[in-house]
Amino acid sequence: IDWDEGTGWHNATLCPRGPIALDPAASVLHYAQEIFEGMKAYRLDDGSMALFRPDQNAQRFNDSARRLAMPEIPEELFIEAVRQVVTADADWFPQVEGGSLYIRPFMFANEPFLGVRPAKQYKFLVILSPAGNYFKSGAPAVSIWVSSDYTRAAPGGTGAAKCGGNYAASLVPQAEAIAKGHDQVVFLDAVERKWIEELGGMNLFFVFDDGSIITPPLSGTILPGITRNSLLTLARDEGLNIREERYSLDQWREDAGSGRLTETFACGTAAVVTPVGKVAGKDGEFTIGGGGPGQMTSKLRERLVSIQRGGAADRHGWVMRLG
Protein backbone atom coordinates (compact mmCIF):
# COMPACT_ATOMS: atom_id res chain seq x y z
CA ILE A 1 0.00 0.00 0.00
CA ASP A 2 1.38 3.43 -0.94
CA TRP A 3 1.05 6.75 0.83
CA ASP A 4 1.77 10.22 -0.45
CA GLU A 5 1.00 13.62 0.91
CA GLY A 6 -1.75 14.44 -1.54
CA THR A 7 -3.57 11.10 -1.77
CA GLY A 8 -3.03 9.39 1.57
CA TRP A 9 -3.17 5.56 1.55
CA HIS A 10 -3.88 4.08 -1.90
CA ASN A 11 -2.87 1.38 -4.38
CA ALA A 12 -3.31 -1.70 -2.16
CA THR A 13 -2.09 -4.74 -4.06
CA LEU A 14 -1.67 -8.41 -3.20
CA CYS A 15 1.11 -10.06 -5.19
CA PRO A 16 3.72 -12.83 -4.96
CA ARG A 17 6.84 -11.82 -3.09
CA GLY A 18 9.63 -10.40 -5.26
CA PRO A 19 12.18 -7.56 -5.48
CA ILE A 20 10.94 -3.98 -5.21
CA ALA A 21 12.48 -1.06 -7.10
CA LEU A 22 13.94 1.81 -5.08
CA ASP A 23 15.46 5.08 -6.27
CA PRO A 24 19.06 5.37 -4.96
CA ALA A 25 17.97 8.66 -3.37
CA ALA A 26 15.01 7.01 -1.55
CA SER A 27 15.16 8.69 1.82
CA VAL A 28 14.98 5.46 3.86
CA LEU A 29 18.44 4.56 2.51
CA HIS A 30 19.90 7.77 3.93
CA TYR A 31 17.83 8.83 6.94
CA ALA A 32 16.38 5.47 8.06
CA GLN A 33 12.69 6.28 8.23
CA GLU A 34 11.65 2.64 8.64
CA ILE A 35 9.39 0.93 11.18
CA PHE A 36 8.06 -2.60 11.50
CA GLU A 37 6.02 -5.05 13.55
CA GLY A 38 6.48 -8.71 14.45
CA MET A 39 3.34 -10.78 14.98
CA LYS A 40 2.09 -14.32 14.50
CA ALA A 41 -0.82 -16.24 13.04
CA TYR A 42 -1.56 -19.53 14.78
CA ARG A 43 -3.54 -22.58 13.82
CA LEU A 44 -6.01 -23.15 16.62
CA ASP A 45 -6.69 -26.57 18.07
CA ASP A 46 -9.92 -26.68 15.98
CA GLY A 47 -7.94 -26.12 12.74
CA SER A 48 -8.90 -22.50 12.03
CA MET A 49 -6.33 -19.72 11.73
CA ALA A 50 -6.12 -16.79 14.12
CA LEU A 51 -4.13 -13.66 14.87
CA PHE A 52 -3.15 -12.77 18.42
CA ARG A 53 -3.97 -9.17 19.50
CA PRO A 54 -3.41 -7.60 16.04
CA ASP A 55 -4.95 -4.34 17.32
CA GLN A 56 -1.97 -4.01 19.67
CA ASN A 57 0.49 -4.39 16.79
CA ALA A 58 -1.43 -1.78 14.79
CA GLN A 59 -1.38 0.65 17.72
CA ARG A 60 2.32 0.14 18.42
CA PHE A 61 3.02 0.57 14.69
CA ASN A 62 1.29 3.93 14.78
CA ASP A 63 3.16 4.93 17.95
CA SER A 64 6.38 4.11 16.08
CA ALA A 65 5.15 6.04 13.01
CA ARG A 66 4.55 9.20 15.08
CA ARG A 67 8.02 9.01 16.64
CA LEU A 68 9.65 8.68 13.20
CA ALA A 69 7.54 11.48 11.63
CA MET A 70 5.76 8.97 9.37
CA PRO A 71 2.04 8.76 8.50
CA GLU A 72 -0.22 6.59 10.65
CA ILE A 73 -2.18 3.79 9.02
CA PRO A 74 -5.79 3.20 10.10
CA GLU A 75 -5.98 0.18 12.43
CA GLU A 76 -8.62 -1.54 10.22
CA LEU A 77 -6.42 -1.15 7.12
CA PHE A 78 -3.38 -2.56 8.93
CA ILE A 79 -5.34 -5.60 10.16
CA GLU A 80 -7.08 -6.13 6.81
CA ALA A 81 -3.71 -6.09 4.99
CA VAL A 82 -2.35 -8.70 7.41
CA ARG A 83 -5.52 -10.78 7.08
CA GLN A 84 -5.36 -10.76 3.27
CA VAL A 85 -1.71 -11.80 3.13
CA VAL A 86 -2.17 -14.56 5.72
CA THR A 87 -5.26 -16.04 4.05
CA ALA A 88 -4.04 -15.56 0.45
CA ASP A 89 -2.60 -19.04 0.32
CA ALA A 90 -3.41 -21.33 3.21
CA ASP A 91 -0.78 -23.80 1.93
CA TRP A 92 1.90 -21.50 3.34
CA PHE A 93 0.64 -22.32 6.74
CA PRO A 94 2.94 -24.81 8.45
CA GLN A 95 1.25 -28.12 8.99
CA VAL A 96 3.56 -29.16 11.82
CA GLU A 97 2.07 -29.26 15.25
CA GLY A 98 2.76 -26.05 17.10
CA GLY A 99 3.68 -24.30 13.84
CA SER A 100 2.78 -20.70 13.17
CA LEU A 101 3.30 -17.92 10.64
CA TYR A 102 5.60 -15.07 11.57
CA ILE A 103 4.21 -11.87 10.05
CA ARG A 104 6.29 -8.80 9.30
CA PRO A 105 4.34 -5.60 8.45
CA PHE A 106 6.69 -2.69 7.73
CA MET A 107 6.80 0.81 6.28
CA PHE A 108 9.58 2.92 4.82
CA ALA A 109 10.11 6.30 3.15
CA ASN A 110 10.62 5.95 -0.60
CA GLU A 111 10.54 9.58 -1.69
CA PRO A 112 13.71 10.30 -3.70
CA PHE A 113 15.40 13.38 -2.24
CA LEU A 114 18.58 14.27 -0.39
CA GLY A 115 17.70 16.48 2.54
CA VAL A 116 16.88 15.94 6.19
CA ARG A 117 13.12 16.27 6.56
CA PRO A 118 10.22 13.81 6.81
CA ALA A 119 9.53 12.20 3.43
CA LYS A 120 6.30 12.82 1.54
CA GLN A 121 6.00 9.27 0.14
CA TYR A 122 5.92 5.91 1.92
CA LYS A 123 5.31 2.24 1.22
CA PHE A 124 3.65 -0.23 3.62
CA LEU A 125 4.20 -3.94 3.04
CA VAL A 126 3.39 -7.24 4.75
CA ILE A 127 5.56 -10.32 4.27
CA LEU A 128 5.53 -13.57 6.22
CA SER A 129 7.45 -16.71 6.90
CA PRO A 130 6.42 -20.08 8.33
CA ALA A 131 7.82 -20.67 11.81
CA GLY A 132 8.15 -24.12 13.30
CA ASN A 133 7.61 -24.78 16.96
CA TYR A 134 10.25 -22.50 18.49
CA PHE A 135 11.06 -25.08 21.14
CA LYS A 136 10.04 -28.69 20.52
CA SER A 137 9.30 -29.49 24.15
CA GLY A 138 8.93 -26.67 26.63
CA ALA A 139 11.52 -23.92 26.60
CA PRO A 140 15.20 -24.48 27.48
CA ALA A 141 16.87 -21.87 29.68
CA VAL A 142 19.06 -19.33 27.89
CA SER A 143 22.29 -17.70 28.93
CA ILE A 144 22.54 -13.91 28.57
CA TRP A 145 25.39 -11.40 28.41
CA VAL A 146 25.21 -7.96 30.07
CA SER A 147 26.62 -5.36 27.70
CA SER A 148 28.76 -2.83 29.54
CA ASP A 149 30.13 -1.00 26.47
CA TYR A 150 26.84 -0.40 24.69
CA THR A 151 23.32 0.71 25.52
CA ARG A 152 20.25 0.27 23.34
CA ALA A 153 18.36 3.51 23.82
CA ALA A 154 18.75 6.86 25.55
CA PRO A 155 15.96 8.92 27.14
CA GLY A 156 14.27 11.02 24.47
CA GLY A 157 15.47 8.67 21.72
CA THR A 158 13.61 6.04 19.73
CA GLY A 159 13.83 3.14 22.24
CA ALA A 160 10.07 2.71 22.55
CA ALA A 161 9.61 2.61 18.75
CA LYS A 162 10.06 -0.50 16.66
CA CYS A 163 12.36 1.04 14.06
CA GLY A 164 15.18 -0.58 12.13
CA GLY A 165 17.75 1.86 13.51
CA ASN A 166 17.37 0.50 17.05
CA TYR A 167 18.24 -2.97 15.81
CA ALA A 168 21.20 -1.72 13.73
CA ALA A 169 22.65 -0.29 16.94
CA SER A 170 22.13 -3.58 18.80
CA LEU A 171 23.94 -5.80 16.28
CA VAL A 172 27.44 -5.27 17.72
CA PRO A 173 26.46 -5.97 21.36
CA GLN A 174 24.37 -8.98 20.24
CA ALA A 175 27.33 -10.34 18.25
CA GLU A 176 29.52 -9.78 21.31
CA ALA A 177 27.10 -11.85 23.43
CA ILE A 178 27.21 -14.70 20.89
CA ALA A 179 31.01 -14.51 20.60
CA LYS A 180 31.26 -14.90 24.37
CA GLY A 181 29.11 -18.01 24.21
CA HIS A 182 25.72 -16.60 25.24
CA ASP A 183 22.34 -16.56 23.55
CA GLN A 184 21.25 -12.92 23.92
CA VAL A 185 22.46 -9.54 25.07
CA VAL A 186 20.83 -7.73 28.01
CA PHE A 187 20.95 -3.94 28.05
CA LEU A 188 21.34 -1.58 31.01
CA ASP A 189 19.94 1.96 31.05
CA ALA A 190 22.02 4.62 29.26
CA VAL A 191 22.10 7.17 32.11
CA GLU A 192 23.28 5.32 35.21
CA ARG A 193 24.32 2.04 33.54
CA LYS A 194 22.66 0.34 36.46
CA TRP A 195 19.04 -0.59 35.74
CA ILE A 196 18.03 -3.65 33.73
CA GLU A 197 16.16 -2.71 30.55
CA GLU A 198 15.53 -5.63 28.19
CA LEU A 199 17.16 -8.21 25.94
CA GLY A 200 18.00 -7.54 22.29
CA GLY A 201 14.54 -8.77 21.29
CA MET A 202 12.62 -9.66 24.47
CA ASN A 203 11.30 -8.09 27.69
CA LEU A 204 12.31 -9.43 31.12
CA PHE A 205 10.47 -10.53 34.28
CA PHE A 206 11.94 -11.35 37.71
CA VAL A 207 10.25 -13.82 40.11
CA PHE A 208 10.88 -13.84 43.90
CA ASP A 209 10.58 -16.48 46.60
CA ASP A 210 7.47 -14.81 48.07
CA GLY A 211 5.70 -15.31 44.71
CA SER A 212 5.93 -11.65 43.68
CA ILE A 213 7.07 -10.65 40.18
CA ILE A 214 8.53 -7.44 38.76
CA THR A 215 9.26 -6.21 35.25
CA PRO A 216 11.03 -3.00 34.23
CA PRO A 217 8.58 -0.10 33.66
CA LEU A 218 7.91 1.43 30.23
CA SER A 219 10.47 4.17 30.68
CA GLY A 220 10.48 5.22 27.02
CA THR A 221 13.74 3.35 26.43
CA ILE A 222 12.35 -0.19 26.17
CA LEU A 223 9.94 -1.66 23.65
CA PRO A 224 6.39 -2.01 25.05
CA GLY A 225 6.15 -5.73 24.29
CA ILE A 226 2.72 -7.16 23.57
CA THR A 227 3.73 -10.45 25.23
CA ARG A 228 4.86 -8.42 28.28
CA ASN A 229 1.48 -6.70 28.41
CA SER A 230 -0.40 -10.01 28.02
CA LEU A 231 1.59 -11.64 30.85
CA LEU A 232 0.97 -8.66 33.15
CA THR A 233 -2.76 -9.08 32.51
CA LEU A 234 -2.73 -12.86 33.00
CA ALA A 235 -0.69 -12.61 36.21
CA ARG A 236 -3.11 -9.99 37.58
CA ASP A 237 -6.06 -12.24 36.61
CA GLU A 238 -4.41 -14.93 38.77
CA GLY A 239 -4.19 -12.50 41.68
CA LEU A 240 -0.37 -12.53 41.62
CA ASN A 241 1.59 -9.63 43.07
CA ILE A 242 3.16 -8.31 39.84
CA ARG A 243 4.63 -4.81 39.60
CA GLU A 244 6.36 -2.61 37.02
CA GLU A 245 9.45 -1.52 38.89
CA ARG A 246 13.09 -0.68 38.23
CA TYR A 247 15.55 -3.45 39.13
CA SER A 248 19.32 -3.08 39.12
CA LEU A 249 22.00 -5.49 37.95
CA ASP A 250 23.62 -5.39 41.43
CA GLN A 251 20.34 -6.31 43.11
CA TRP A 252 19.71 -9.05 40.57
CA ARG A 253 23.11 -10.63 41.32
CA GLU A 254 22.60 -10.29 45.08
CA ASP A 255 19.05 -11.70 45.03
CA ALA A 256 20.06 -14.62 42.80
CA GLY A 257 22.90 -15.37 45.24
CA SER A 258 20.73 -15.23 48.36
CA GLY A 259 17.92 -17.24 46.79
CA ARG A 260 15.42 -14.37 47.16
CA LEU A 261 15.16 -14.32 43.36
CA THR A 262 14.02 -17.74 42.15
CA GLU A 263 13.37 -17.22 38.42
CA THR A 264 13.95 -14.82 35.55
CA PHE A 265 12.26 -15.15 32.20
CA ALA A 266 12.22 -13.28 28.90
CA CYS A 267 9.21 -12.88 26.63
CA GLY A 268 8.40 -11.90 23.07
CA THR A 269 6.34 -12.93 20.07
CA ALA A 270 8.93 -15.32 18.60
CA ALA A 271 9.66 -17.56 21.60
CA VAL A 272 6.69 -16.50 23.81
CA VAL A 273 8.28 -17.17 27.25
CA THR A 274 11.90 -18.30 27.73
CA PRO A 275 13.60 -18.97 31.07
CA VAL A 276 16.93 -17.27 31.74
CA GLY A 277 19.35 -19.67 33.46
CA LYS A 278 22.62 -17.79 33.52
CA VAL A 279 23.74 -14.15 33.47
CA ALA A 280 27.32 -13.12 32.63
CA GLY A 281 29.09 -9.79 32.33
CA LYS A 282 32.38 -8.08 32.94
CA ASP A 283 32.04 -8.66 36.73
CA GLY A 284 31.61 -12.42 36.39
CA GLU A 285 28.55 -14.60 36.13
CA PHE A 286 25.71 -15.96 38.23
CA THR A 287 23.11 -18.69 37.93
CA ILE A 288 19.40 -18.22 38.52
CA GLY A 289 17.52 -20.77 40.59
CA GLY A 290 18.54 -24.23 39.44
CA GLY A 291 19.60 -22.85 36.03
CA GLY A 292 16.55 -24.35 34.34
CA PRO A 293 12.89 -23.40 33.82
CA GLY A 294 11.11 -22.44 37.04
CA GLN A 295 7.52 -23.13 38.07
CA MET A 296 6.14 -19.62 37.58
CA THR A 297 7.81 -19.33 34.16
CA SER A 298 6.29 -22.63 33.02
CA LYS A 299 2.87 -21.75 34.45
CA LEU A 300 2.64 -18.33 32.75
CA ARG A 301 3.98 -19.73 29.49
CA GLU A 302 1.39 -22.50 29.56
CA ARG A 303 -1.44 -20.02 30.30
CA LEU A 304 -0.50 -17.75 27.41
CA VAL A 305 0.18 -20.50 24.86
CA SER A 306 -3.14 -22.20 25.58
CA ILE A 307 -5.02 -18.95 24.93
CA GLN A 308 -3.04 -18.36 21.71
CA ARG A 309 -3.87 -21.89 20.52
CA GLY A 310 -7.54 -21.62 21.38
CA GLY A 311 -7.35 -24.23 24.15
CA ALA A 312 -8.16 -21.91 27.09
CA ALA A 313 -11.00 -19.40 27.45
CA ASP A 314 -10.17 -16.10 25.74
CA ARG A 315 -11.46 -13.80 28.49
CA HIS A 316 -9.93 -10.66 27.06
CA GLY A 317 -10.88 -11.14 23.40
CA TRP A 318 -7.25 -11.50 22.28
CA VAL A 319 -7.74 -14.15 19.60
CA MET A 320 -9.00 -12.92 16.22
CA ARG A 321 -10.19 -15.82 14.09
CA LEU A 322 -9.54 -15.56 10.35
CA GLY A 323 -12.67 -17.01 8.78
Ligand code: PMP
Ligand atom coordinates in the same frame (compact mmCIF):
# COMPACT_ATOMS: atom_id res chain seq x y z
N1 PMP B 1 11.94 -5.87 23.09
C1 PMP B 1 12.48 -5.80 21.85
C2 PMP B 1 13.68 -4.94 21.64
C3 PMP B 1 11.93 -6.54 20.78
O1 PMP B 1 12.46 -6.49 19.56
C4 PMP B 1 10.78 -7.34 21.03
C5 PMP B 1 10.17 -8.16 19.92
N2 PMP B 1 9.22 -7.40 19.19
C6 PMP B 1 10.25 -7.37 22.34
C7 PMP B 1 10.86 -6.61 23.32
C8 PMP B 1 9.02 -8.17 22.66
O2 PMP B 1 7.88 -7.58 22.09
P1 PMP B 1 6.61 -8.46 21.68
O3 PMP B 1 6.18 -9.18 22.89
O4 PMP B 1 5.61 -7.47 21.20
O5 PMP B 1 7.06 -9.39 20.60
